[in-house]
Amino acid sequence: xxxxxxLFVAGVVLAAAPIFAQQHHSHQHGAGAxxxxxxxxxxxxxxxxxxxHFKGVVSHSFxxxxxxxxHEMRAIEDRLAGSATGRVYLMVIETSEAAQVYYxxxxxxxxxxxxxxxxxxxxELRQELEAEILHSRGRRCAGQQxxxxxLALEGARAQTLSLPELNKANHAALTLASLVAQQDQDTYIxxxxxxxx
Numbered sequence: 658x659x660x661x662x663x664l665f666v667a668g669v670v671l672a673a674a675p676i677f678a679q680q681h682h683s684h685q686h687g688a689g690a691x692x693x694x695x696x697x698x699x700x701x702x703x704x705x706x707x708x709x710h711f712k713g714v715v716s717h718s719f720x721x722x723x724x725x726x727x728h729e730m731r732a733i734e735d736r737l738a739g740s741a742t743g744r745v746y747l748m749v750i751e752t753s754e755a756a757q758v759y760y761x762x763x764x765x766x767x768x769x770x771x772x773x774x775x776x777x778x779x780x781e782l783r784q785e786l787e788a789e790i791l792h793s794r795g796r797r798c799a800g801q802q803x804x805x806x807x808l809a810l811e812g813a814r815a816q817t818l819s820l821p822e823l824n825k826a827n828h829a830a831l832t833l834a835s836l837v838a839q840q841d842q843d844t845y846i847x848x849x850x851x852x853x854x
Contacts, residue, residue: 715852718848720848738828744763745761745803745804747851748849749851753845754777757775759772760773760803763823767821768819771815771817782806803853
């Protein structure tokens with residue numbers, strides 16, 4: 658149990674680079690992942706269309722203080738791994754006053770694109786995504802829809818993460834847990850993870 662818990666909370670805190678900012682590089686070594694900070698496009702390689710066959714979107718929601726949410730995420734770690742493909746997933750953290758969005762996408766070269774955004778609310782984003790997914794009825798890739806919506810958020814920031822060891826089983830430990838642990842421990846949050854494809 659101790660090793661599982663330690664594995665889950667192992668994560669990397671990363672600085673952000675504004676989209677379309679001047680390209681620069683920084684590397685974090687040791688136990689953390691190597692990070693390359695860049696503006697998104699045109700500096701980053703343009704990802705290929707996801708073009709997956711939409712079979713349904715799975716989501717998991719948690720309510721509580723960050724430590725409680727982490728505990729509950731560990732408790733269903735196998736279910737999270739079962740929902741994931743290791744390709745695309747979206748995490749939303751909300752409080753009564755603010756919201757954070759984190760979009761993850763594995764690139765063809767094995768790197769992971771992470772797009773993050775902070776603002777007052779994600780209510781509109783949620784509503785638009787849910788409406789489009791229902792309207793498309795599987796004719797469009799839900800991951801592609803999420804990518805487009807997140808990239809369109811004003812002030813979104815992007816990082817390229819070098820995580821060659823990332824897979825379905827450890828994706829929460831490597832990319833989600835540290836972001837949850839960073840939250841104010843006295844704040845009550847709603848955390849939702851979406852797995853579109």
